Amino acid sequence: MSSVSAHFARLPVGHGLERGAALALTLDGRTVTAYEGETVAALLLAEGHVATRRTRGGSPRGVYCGMGVCFDCLVVVDGVPNTRACVTWVLEGMDVARQDGLVPAAGAQ
Numbered sequence: 001m002s003s004v005s006a007h008f009a010r011l012p013v014g015h016g017l018e019r020g021a022a023l024a025l026t027l028d029g030r031t032v033t034a035y036e037g038e039t040v041a042a043l044l045l046a047e048g049h050v051a052t053r054r055t056r057g058g059s060p061r062g063v064y065c066g067m068g069v070c071f072d073c074l075v076v077v078d079g080v081p082n083t084r085a086c087v088t089w090v091l092e093g094m095d096v097a098r099q100d101g102l103v104p105a106a107g108a109q
């Protein structure tokens with residue numbers, strides 16, 4: 001899955017902006033740092049990934065509404081597919097993967 005070459009850098013702290021504690025988690029199998037208070041969507045953007053998933057037909061999708069309504073930002077979190085990145089807080093040790101194609105819910109045929 002492609003990513004943008006220039007990262008969406010996090011805003012610098014200071015001038016009233018604070019950042020939570022650093023957390024270690026994995027993104028597509030790579031150890032990355034996120035900060036308490038960030039969503040998975042914010043982490044993906046900070047790591048340069050505009051597309052959080054690809055559709056069954058291969059089209060990229062990413063954050064659209066940013067508030068849990070459109071379901072375009074689906075990712076796999078700790079093995080659970082179809083998790084909305086924009087409304088999921090990062091946690092220490094979390095395993096995040098960008099989703100590729102249609103992933104049926106557990107128990108679905």
Ligand code: FES
Pocket residue numbers: 062063064065066067068069070071072073084085086087
């Ligand atoms: S961006 Fe719309 S549900 Fe996450």
